[in-house]
Amino acid sequence: xxxxxxxxxxxxxxxxxxxxxxxxxxxxxxxxxxxxxxxxxxxxxxxxxxxxxxxxxxxxxxxxxxxxxxxxxxxxxxxxxxxxxxxxxxxxxxxxxxxxxxxxxxxxxxxxxxxxxxxxxxxxxxxxxxxxxxxxxxxxxxxxxxxxxxxxxxxxxxxxxxxxxxxxxxxxxxxxxxxxxxxxxxxxxxxxxxxxxxxxxxxxxxxxxxxxxxxxxxxxxxxxxxxxxxxxxxxxxxxxxxxxxxxxxxxxxxxxxxxxxxxxxxxxxxxxxxxxxxxxxxxxxxxxxxxxxxxxxxxxxxxxxxxxxxxxxxxxxxxxxxxxxxxxxxxxxxxxxxxxxxxxxxxxxxxxxxxxxxxxxxxxxxxxxxxxxxxxxxxxxxxxxxxxxxxxxxxxxxxxxxxxxxxxxxxxxxxxxxxxxxxxxxxxxxxxxxxxxxxxxxxxxxxxxxxxxxxxxxxxxxxxxxxxxxxxxxxxxxxxxxxxxxxxxxxxxxxxxxxxxxxxx
Amino acid sequence: xxxxxxxxxxxxxxxxxxxxxxxxxxxxxxxxxxxxxxxxxxxxxxxxxxxxxxxxxxxxxxxxxxxxxxxxxxxxxxxxxxxxxxxxxxxxxxxxxxxxxxxxxxxxxxxxxxxxxxxxxxxxxxxxxxxxxxxxxxxxxxxxxxxxxxxxxxxxxxxxxxxxxxxxxxxxxxxxxxxxxxxxxxxxxxxxxxxxxxxxxxxxxxxxxxxxxxxxxxxxxxxxxxxxxxxxxxxxxxxxxxxxxxxxxxxxxxxxxxxxxxxxxxxxxxxxxxxxxxxxxxxxxxxxxxxxxxxxxxxxxxxxxxxxxxxxxxx
Numbered sequence: 001x002x003x004x005x006x007x008x009x010x011x012x013x014x015x016x017x018x019x020x021x022x023x024x025x026x027x028x029x030x031x032x033x034x035x036x037x038x039x040x041x042x043x044x045x046x047x048x049x050x051x052x053x054x055x056x057x058x059x060x061x062x063x064x065x066x067x068x069x070x071x072x073x074x075x076x077x078x079x080x081x082x083x084x085x086x087x088x089x090x091x092x093x094x095x096x097x098x099x100x101x102x103x104x105x106x107x108x109x110x111x112x113x114x115x116x117x118x119x120x121x122x123x124x125x126x127x128x129x130x131x132x133x134x135x136x137x138x139x140x141x142x143x144x145x146x147x148x149x150x151x152x153x154x155x156x157x158x159x160x161x162x163x164x165x166x167x168x169x170x171x172x173x174x175x176x177x178x179x180x181x182x183x184x185x186x187x188x189x190x191x192x193x194x195x196x197x198x199x200x201x202x203x204x205x206x207x208x209x210x211x212x213x214x215x216x217x218x219x220x221x222x223x224x225x226x227x228x229x230x231x232x233x234x235x236x237x238x239x240x241x242x243x244x245x246x247x248x249x250x251x252x253x254x255x256x257x258x259x260x261x262x263x264x265x266x267x268x269x270x271x272x273x274x275x276x277x278x279x280x281x282x283x284x285x286x287x288x289x290x291x292x293x294x295x296x297x298x299x300x301x302x303x304x305x306x307x308x309x310x311x312x313x314x315x316x317x318x319x320x321x322x323x324x325x326x327x328x329x330x331x332x333x334x335x336x337x338x339x340x341x342x343x344x345x346x347x348x349x350x351x352x353x354x355x356x357x358x359x360x361x362x363x364x365x366x367x368x369x370x371x372x373x374x375x376x377x378x379x380x381x382x383x384x385x386x387x388x389x390x391x392x393x394x395x396x397x398x399x400x401x402x403x404x405x406x407x408x409x410x411x412x413x414x415x416x417x418x419x420x421x422x423x424x425x426x427x428x429x430x431x432x433x434x435x436x437x438x439x440x441x442x443x444x445x446x447x448x449x450x451x452x453x454x455x456x457x458x459x460x461x462x463x464x465x466x467x468x469x470x471x472x473x474x475x476x477x478x479x480x481x482x483x484x485x486x487x488x489x490x491x492x493x494x495x496x497x498x499x500x501x502x503x504x505x
Numbered sequence: 506x507x508x509x510x511x512x513x514x515x516x517x518x519x520x521x522x523x524x525x526x527x528x529x530x531x532x533x534x535x536x537x538x539x540x541x542x543x544x545x546x547x548x549x550x551x552x553x554x555x556x557x558x559x560x561x562x563x564x565x566x567x568x569x570x571x572x573x574x575x576x577x578x579x580x581x582x583x584x585x586x587x588x589x590x591x592x593x594x595x596x597x598x599x600x601x602x603x604x605x606x607x608x609x610x611x612x613x614x615x616x617x618x619x620x621x622x623x624x625x626x627x628x629x630x631x632x633x634x635x636x637x638x639x640x641x642x643x644x645x646x647x648x649x650x651x652x653x654x655x656x657x658x659x660x661x662x663x664x665x666x667x668x669x670x671x672x673x674x675x676x677x678x679x680x681x682x683x684x685x686x687x688x689x690x691x692x693x694x695x696x697x698x699x700x701x702x703x704x705x706x707x708x709x710x711x712x713x714x715x716x717x718x719x720x721x722x723x724x725x726x727x728x729x730x731x732x733x734x735x736x737x738x739x740x741x742x743x744x745x746x747x748x749x750x751x752x753x754x755x756x757x758x759x760x761x762x763x764x765x766x767x768x769x770x771x772x773x774x775x776x777x778x779x780x781x782x783x784x785x786x787x788x789x790x791x792x793x794x795x796x797x798x799x800x801x802x803x804x805x806x807x808x809x810x811x812x813x814x815x816x817x818x819x820x
Contacts (some may be wrong), residue, residue, distance in 0.1 A: 011614055040717075043778075044778065046588045046589055046782075047588070047589055047590070111641070127552045183589070183590060184589075184591075188520075196771070198594065198675075199599050199600070200599075200600060200603070200769075200770025200774060201672070201673060201768070201770045202777065202786045224672070224768065225768060226671055226768040227765050227768065227774075228655075228671075228766045228767075228768070229668050230655055230658065230673045230766075231655075231658055231660070231766055231767065231768060232671075233663075234659065234662045234663045234670035234671075235662075235669070235670045236660050237663050238663070238666060238669060238670055240669050240670065240671070240672065340797060358781065365623055386781075387781075388539055388783055392539060
């Protein structure tokens with residue numbers, strides 16, 4: 001015991017000595033020299049390896065440091081990025097990308113086709129989270145230093161949005177990966193390069209003067225982590241930061257009327273939905289699911305959860321997306337809902353609804369939905385669990401009803417296949433429709449864009465009619481910045497790009 | 506004598522710390538939610554799940570995980586964070602200065618308020634001023650610090666524009682910058698702690714005023730003021746120091762919500778993030794560190810007692 005206490009004493013002393021050493025880092029975000037942009041995001045990146053992180057806060061930073069082969073423009077159409085152009089073979093099975101000349105990494109070394117091959121193989125070989133995006137890619141090769149060839153098993157018409165729609169498919173630097181430094185000191189080819197990191201506080205990037213798209217007009221870009229939205233807005237008003245997307249929903253109205261701030265919104269590409277466990281009675285009966293769809297009032301849900309900052313929708317895809325289809329079969333109609341329940345022979349239904357504080361909208365919506373469905377004779381009991389438990393229950397099918405959102409989709413397939421194909425990876429509600437399966441498979445194989453759109457629209461309508469998901473709304477993307485920040489545009493895919501902005505005097 | 510006392514207390518502290526590891530370890534594993542599943546998020550595949558589970562040792566029996574943990578903790582190795590892969594010891598030490606400096610400033614404010622107010626109220630017992638102090642301190646005890654914090658931001662930053670709303674500058678680099686940023690969070694927390702301490706100071710001084718030796722001192726013909734300073738207040742210090750010690754230790758634990766409100770990169774915020782991410786190693790490390798600080802403060806308090814009141818033996 002004596003030895004133990006000496007050890008503990010030594011540990012304490014060394015911990016305290018460590019505490020007394022001067023703090024690390026130099027006040028990055030708070031520079032008042034007016035040269036760079038300081039943006040406040042609501043949380044801290046878990047790590048900066050684009051292939052391994054799944055945190056939204058990481059991608060906000062990485063959007064500005066890494067490039068993909070192609071990337072979505074403001075209308076979400078795919079445009080050249082590291083690849084200058086591409087062509088598709090006659091049999092539609094070979095895609096040849098020609099890379100941009102003269103691109104360099106942030107460390108000064110040359111970028112080439114090997115880097116693309118290395119990055120994609122890393123995702124596939126290590127079975128990283130985005131590996132599924134290469135399903136159906138048979139081979140990746142680099143015949144010369146500026147050409148990359150992707151060979152497919154079967155035609156895949158959304159290949160471009162698969163490799164360009166998500167920074168998780170960024171092209172990374174082999175040396176950076178193998179040294180392990182990519183987690184904390186990423187080296188990319190993007191408009192800004194990594195400069196400094198202060199844990200718990202901020203990450204600072206500096207302009208990459210050699211960026212292929214032209215040097216950014218601001219010398220530095222600092223992301224500060226400010227979790228409390230009231231604080232973030234106060235910081236913006238005080239001139240401590242220049243931009244934030246962390247605004248309390250109830251303050252959007254007030255901030256939009258502030259002449260000293262610029263606020264803009266876009267209909268987001270994300271969607272929120274309600275679903276029921278179709279493995280359980282009586283949700284295996286589509287009439288019961290439809291009754292719920294008629295029984296809820298989407299507008300009231302949007303008002304309660306988002307303070308109105310969302311667009312109600314009865315399909316997944318928002319109108320800002322090129323794959324949008326207009327379709328809204330359900331009005332708020334409690335009488336019709338009650339009739340449907342009666343015809344299904346359901347009376348005094350008591351169900352639970354999984355909600356989680358980590359997504360507070362589900363907690364609020366749970367109460368609203370409980371009161372709405374109460375009126376048609378369904379007693380909803382929200383069951384609040386932490387998100388880890390939530391995921392677990394969802395995966396095991398231990399729930400009656402739940403609500404959650406899907407983020408970061410671009411192509412029609414992203415919105416429907418994994419969620420509603422009977423073999424889809426995320427079909428936790430156990431929906432199964434041979435007709436929808438057929439349509440979704442056809443959508444994958446179809447080459448003509450218009451014909452594809454028709455297929456997906458048919459599938460989407462069927463999904464809504466069957467109430468596999470009961471779609472609720474697309475949340476607005478709300479961002480606010482100081483008037484000195486010029487050239488900033490809110491994007492519906494939520495990508496936060498500072499490459500074109502400048503700071504006016 | 507003093508040395509033996511200190512050693513005995515250190516031994517005692519080590520046993521308590523060991524107990525803390527058992528409790529935290531058990532609790533963390535009882536909390537529902539699979540940390541590996543959370544760490545992977547959308548990167549989840551059965552293969553990556555198995556790989557991370559094995560790599561973080563979570564596939565081994567609980568008891569062997571525990572002994573492994575304590576064994577490495579003794580050498581200063583608290584494992585690596587599930588989320589970032591960085592050594593927990595390093596992560597904690599990075600955050601410690603921010604929390605210590607905030608706790609220190611808050612204590613200065615708390616004690617600075619509590620002493621004069623408490624003594625004043627006690628020596629004016631029953632008068633209006635006493636009642637005011639008691640009502641105000643009751644209010645201070647009941648108000649949540651984060652609410653005060655948000656109120657301060659709205660008043661002093663948004664409306665008056667006097668102070669920066671958030672952020673942290675190390676004291677060693679820019680004392681003025683540090684001061685301008687610490688004053689709001691420290692006051693928000695300090696007012697609440699101060700209110701608690703005020704009530705203790707008041708009742709301790711009251712008790713001491715009525716005590717035998719105070720009466721004896723007065724009977725000896727000493728002036729009121731001298732009695733108050735030399736006998737009453739000094740005697741009242743023992744219970745007061747205990748409360749201050751407890752309050753200081755609580756602050757060291759990182760005032761979780763206040764650190765979130767003011768974007769202060771301290772232990773509280775780290776713990777907050779780590780708990781929601783089921784980052785076991787970081788949560789365990791943070792709790793262990795806070796427990797160690799707590800014990801250290803209580804040892805310091807005990808030593809102080811002995812200095813103030815010679816009757817307290819240090820055997």
